Amino acid sequence: MDSNQIGVQEIADSLGISRGTVDRALHDRRGVSVATKRKVLRAAEKLGYRPNLAARFLSSSKRITIGVAIPREVAYFYDEVREGIFEAASAFEPLGIKIVHRPYDRFGPHEIEALRDVLQEDISGLIISPAYPNKLLTHIDEAARRHIPVVCVATDAPGTKRLTSISVNPLVSGALAGELMGHFLRDAAQVIVFIGMHATVDHEQKLQSFRSSFRTFCPRGEVASIVETHDEPNEAYLKCRKALEQHPLAKGIYVATANSMPVIKALEESGLAGKIKVIGTDLFPAMLPYIRSGTIAATIYQRAREQGARALQTTVRFLTEKLQPAAQISIDPTIIMRGNLDLYATNGSPTELKACF
Numbered sequence: 001m002d003s004n005q006i007g008v009q010e011i012a013d014s015l016g017i018s019r020g021t022v023d024r025a026l027h028d029r030r031g032v033s034v035a036t037k038r039k040v041l042r043a044a045e046k047l048g049y050r051p052n053l054a055a056r057f058l059s060s061s062k063r064i065t066i067g068v069a070i071p072r073e074v075a076y077f078y079d080e081v082r083e084g085i086f087e088a089a090s091a092f093e094p095l096g097i098k099i100v101h102r103p104y105d106r107f108g109p110h111e112i113e114a115l116r117d118v119l120q121e122d123i124s125g126l127i128i129s130p131a132y133p134n135k136l137l138t139h140i141d142e143a144a145r146r147h148i149p150v151v152c153v154a155t156d157a158p159g160t161k162r163l164t165s166i167s168v169n170p171l172v173s174g175a176l177a178g179e180l181m182g183h184f185l186r187d188a189a190q191v192i193v194f195i196g197m198h199a200t201v202d203h204e205q206k207l208q209s210f211r212s213s214f215r216t217f218c219p220r221g222e223v224a225s226i227v228e229t230h231d232e233p234n235e236a237y238l239k240c241r242k243a244l245e246q247h248p249l250a251k252g253i254y255v256a257t258a259n260s261m262p263v264i265k266a267l268e269e270s271g272l273a274g275k276i277k278v279i280g281t282d283l284f285p286a287m288l289p290y291i292r293s294g295t296i297a298a299t300i301y302q303r304a305r306e307q308g309a310r311a312l313q314t315t316v317r318f319l320t321e322k323l324q325p326a327a328q329i330s331i332d333p334t335i336i337m338r339g340n341l342d343l344y345a346t347n348g349s350p351t352e353l354k355a356c357f
Helices: 008-015 019-026 034-047 053-059 077-091 111-119 133-145 170-184 201-217 233-246 261-269 285-293 304-321 338-343
Strands: 065-069 098-101 125-128 150-153 164-168 190-195 222-228 250-255 277-281 298-301 328-331 334-336
Touching: 008 019, 008 034, 019 034, 065 077, 065 111, 065 304, 077 098, 077 304, 111 125, 111 133, 125 133, 125 304, 133 150, 150 304, 164 170, 164 304, 170 201, 170 250, 170 277, 170 298, 190 201, 190 233, 201 222, 222 233, 233 261, 250 261, 261 277, 261 285, 285 298, 285 338, 304 328
Parallel strands: 065 098, 065 125, 125 150, 150 164, 164 328, 190 222, 190 250, 250 277, 277 298
Antiparallel strands: 298 334
């Protein structure tokens, strides 16, 4: 059996003794001989039994407060991350889980203030999405000194004392986008890449992976321009208009974040919608008609809600069961094109992919 399924009853069945005897032996209570206790402990170890510390929290006066400091919205992406966090938290309501939510307006700006704010609360754990990880180093280290595990979601803060990072694998995302673009553009084509910030680990890794993959599948192709938009819609729109003027021979665009709608707007106003192959990132209602029309040739779905759910569950399991997660938890991205769009969209909105844990 999976060790997660091993409980008191399974140990009792394996030894042919009562559940009560096993429970007393495991918790060092009276009424069990030394020989029986030894036998129970050996069986528990052999079967991979792990005590249900979450149940102990349930019966105690302890309560868990988890701080959440993530942006309010980047084209619905963080709305979905947040929904995943709160949905997962609802499953832990019997444990008295409480969320202290400190959102901020944009990805990047004000994240330091939000982190400082939430660290003033009496929290047990912390979920963040670092845009500028180097600027957050001292605050993450402060949390570690206070024994507050920090879980990064959607992007990472390597080199800090965070507990783990949960995201769609950025190297795989960039490589898939580069391979697709290489198949779309076989000739010596120019491509423009839009990212949020070079300082954001997720964005930079997607960019580098895309460049390497595109070079492999389109050896004569060229990344003509890399546009940093700071995930700000108006900035992305204006810079896209400028990039299209500067690179009139561009045949492809890769938007490495969810900030794709301003780019589409610029393409439409320039009369280039459908003439330039666009690969986007993530999936939200506004994108659907453009995927169906072919304006967006493909998008790399980041499964934002699953990322949020995994972040919350990982934090809670560490706090209640002392379950140490992997240093980095990667979720596989999904390629969505017109042919499989209906599998992920219902009545004009993305179908939620439920994580299985």
